[in-house]
Amino acid sequence: MAITNDKLRSLFEPPAQAPPDHVIRAVGLTKVYRMGTEETHALRGASMQALRGEYLSIMGPSGSGKSTLFNLIGALQKPTSGKVYIDQVDIAQLDTEELAWLRCRKIGYIFQTFNLIQVMTCLENVMLPMAYAGREAEEARESAIRKLELVGLGHRVLHKPAELSGGQQQRVAIARAMANDPAIILADEPTANLDQKTGEEMIELLAYLKQTFAVTIISATHDLKMLQRSDRILWIEDGRIVKAARPDDIDFQSSEFH
Amino acid sequence: MSRVPEQIDLPLRVAATIVVQGLRIRLGRSLVTISGVLLGIAMLTATATGYLVKDGVREEDQIRGDVRRMTNFLTSELGTLEGKSLALFAGDEPTEAETRLLAELARQTQRLLTAPDQPALESKPLPGERVPKAAGLLEADACVVIGSRAETAAFLSQLQEAHYGRPVAMTRLTSEETTPDDTLYFLPLSTELSEQELAAQAAEKRTARYRVGWVLGIALLVTLMGITNAMLMSVTERFREIGTMKCLGATSRLVRRIFLIESLIVGVSGALAGALLGALFSLAFYCIVYGPALLVGSLDLGVLALWLLAAVLAGVFLTIICAIYPASVASSMVPATALRSNV
Numbered sequence: 001m002a003i004t005n006d007k008l009r010s011l012f013e014p015p016a017q018a019p020p021d022h023v024i025r026a027v028g029l030t031k032v033y034r035m036g037t038e039e040t041h042a043l044r045g046a047s048m049q050a051l052r053g054e055y056l057s058i059m060g061p062s063g064s065g066k067s068t069l070f071n072l073i074g075a076l077q078k079p080t081s082g083k084v085y086i087d088q089v090d091i092a093q094l095d096t097e098e099l100a101w102l103r104c105r106k107i108g109y110i111f112q113t114f115n116l117i118q119v120m121t122c123l124e125n126v127m128l129p130m131a132y133a134g135r136e137a138e139e140a141r142e143s144a145i146r147k148l149e150l151v152g153l154g155h156r157v158l159h160k161p162a163e164l165s166g167g168q169q170q171r172v173a174i175a176r177a178m179a180n181d182p183a184i185i186l187a188d189e190p191t192a193n194l195d196q197k198t199g200e201e202m203i204e205l206l207a208y209l210k211q212t213f214a215v216t217i218i219s220a221t222h223d224l225k226m227l228q229r230s231d232r233i234l235w236i237e238d239g240r241i242v243k244a245a246r247p248d249d250i251d252f253q254s255s256e257f258h
Numbered sequence: 259m260s261r262v263p264e265q266i267d268l269p270l271r272v273a274a275t276i277v278v279q280g281l282r283i284r285l286g287r288s289l290v291t292i293s294g295v296l297l298g299i300a301m302l303t304a305t306a307t308g309y310l311v312k313d314g315v316r317e318e319d320q321i322r323g324d325v326r327r328m329t330n331f332l333t334s335e336l337g338t339l340e341g342k343s344l345a346l347f348a349g350d351e352p353t354e355a356e357t358r359l360l361a362e363l364a365r366q367t368q369r370l371l372t373a374p375d376q377p378a379l380e381s382k383p384l385p386g387e388r389v390p391k392a393a394g395l396l397e398a399d400a401c402v403v404i405g406s407r408a409e410t411a412a413f414l415s416q417l418q419e420a421h422y423g424r425p426v427a428m429t430r431l432t433s434e435e436t437t438p439d440d441t442l443y444f445l446p447l448s449t450e451l452s453e454q455e456l457a458a459q460a461a462e463k464r465t466a467r468y469r470v471g472w473v474l475g476i477a478l479l480v481t482l483m484g485i486t487n488a489m490l491m492s493v494t495e496r497f498r499e500i501g502t503m504k505c506l507g508a509t510s511r512l513v514r515r516i517f518l519i520e521s522l523i524v525g526v527s528g529a530l531a532g533a534l535l536g537a538l539f540s541l542a543f544y545c546i547v548y549g550p551a552l553l554v555g556s557l558d559l560g561v562l563a564l565w566l567l568a569a570v571l572a573g574v575f576l577t578i579i580c581a582i583y584p585a586s587v588a589s590s591m592v593p594a595t596a597l598r599s600n601v
Contacts, residue, residue, distance in 0.1 A: 071594040076505065076592065076593045076594040076597070077592050077593070077594040077595075078592065089262050094262055095264075096509060096510055097264040097265045097509055098262045098263070098264050098265070099265075100265035100504070100507050100508065100509040100510075101262060101263055101264055101265035101507065102262055103504070103505055103506065103507045103593075104265055104506065104507020104508075105507065109505045109506075111597075115498065115501075115502045115505075115597065117499055117502060119280075119283050119284040119287070120283055121283075124279070124283065128503070128506055129506040129507055131272070131276060132265075132503075132506055132507040132508050132512070133507065134272070137275075176506070179506075180507075
């Protein structure tokens with residue numbers, strides 16, 4: 001009888017295979033902002049996964065909860081309910097020191113507004129996360145120069161951000177995000193403040209980083225070029241993920257994109 | 259489930275290096291902040307030093323007036339003091355004015371005779387001859403007695419017995435206290451103020467104290483505002499930067515530590531420079547007003563140093579409080595909120 005039971009059970013179990021390697025997994029995220037008595041639901045149960053080494057784009061109109069989702073999966077904010085797993089770790093369980101470690105070494109952030117520290121040179125900006133990681137100054141300096149060379153700014157290391165164009169500033173931000181060789185790069189509309197051509201360069205650079213260093217890149221974006229270049233696209237609408245698709249399956253000529 | 263290690267806190271030395279680098283990098287802005295603290299403390303110490311100087315000068319002025327008055331009384335009685343010999347007796351510890359009077363008399367007469375065994379004078383070495391016997395003192399042109407009648411009763415009766423006929427100048431005797439049947443020829447050097455005058459003086463002192471308190475209070479308030487404003491601005495304008503720092507992996511503790519060290523450096527350098535500048539400015543000003551001699555003679559350096567120390571400590575304390583509070587608010591913010599803040 002027991003044998004039959006086992007057999008029976010095996011019929012219902014999925015065939016054994018390597019489980020998908022989710023570097024980020026978000027389950028049922030909700031986020032409510034309270035302004036006085038008024039409540040704003042930025043997210044209403046969004047769930048998503050990002051595979052290791054994937055170029056994932058999140059798309060949605062403004063006010064759809066894109067940035068909130070981005071902040072939640074980047075451990076920059078706590079969800080009202082729901083769970084975020086980064087490398088299988090439930091980040092709600094982490095204390096502030098552990099979160100700081102995670103932000104320092106696992107995740108690199110790229111912002112729409114670059115968020116470079118204006119008074120520091122490019123080199124010092126890139127060296128900052130290295131200093132937080134406790135890396136020795138000489139080694140960090142060399143490593144930072146290599147990162148800047150990687151993004152094509154090897155000749156501008158001692159310039160201040162204000163002396164650079166928007167595209168160059170975003171390159172510095174990308175070099176800074178790569179400072180401690182993170183597993184994930186989170187980019188919140190990285191091309192929104194750049195012109196068409198510079199934006200494309202940035203997309204190519206991110207794609208190159210993904211190829212060369214196998215980093216997972218997650219970006220919130222409207223940029224058509226960026227969507228086309230990504231491995232997978234998620235649509236977010238009114239605080240929920242409503243659709244997921246590969247760029248090959250999407251008609252970019254449709255009215256949705258224009 | 260893989261483990262996430264804690265972000266190690268950077269050692270103080272590394273935090274200090276980050277701070278020094280930061281201060282060097284934003285040198286211009288740091289100087290503005292430091293000068294905010296500096297001006298505040300300079301304002302406070304300049305005001306305080308001014309009052310200290312004026313107080314000292316007023317006291318010095320009073321003493322000089324007293325000495326001048328007493329010397330004048332003596333000269334009007336004896337004529338010029340040059341070549342005269344004066345016998346000296348002290349029944350009590352001489353006051354500042356009396357000591358100055360003795361020095362002045364010693365300078366003019368070149369001859370002050372003092373009897374031995376005068377404990378009140380032991381601590382103040384005076385120029386002049388020591389006369390071994392009290393009898394020798396009777397040869398002097400006049401007697402200068404320090405102390406009231408009661409304090410010097412024994413000496414006075416000695417003079418009386420010797421039928422001393424020359425003037426006996428008493429530093430603490432007023433003309434009201436002499437009587438016609440005194441056998442000695444008293445020369446009262448002290449002046450008694452009427453009750454009205456005393457009351458007026460007391461009232462004057464009281465209002466002066468209120469005025470000083472008021473102005474010092476205002477100066478303290480201005481200092482408080484200046485430092486608070488400078489530090490609050492310099493930290494709140496960096497809220498986004500703090501958010502960015504936290505995104506890049508700085509712990510809240512590191513952020514607080516960085517701002518603590520930074521405000522300590524800013525506070526100590528600003529307050530020290532401010533205290534020195536304020537005091538020097540004030541002293542230079544009053545040097546011009548009163549002249550260097552009077553200023554040097556009347557300034558109590560110990561009290562001034564205490565004032566400066568208090569001002570520096572207050573400045574450093576204020577600076578740290580005003581920097582740490584907003585910095586710790588920002589560092590305990592969710593990074594996303596700190597990043598959004600637009601100051």
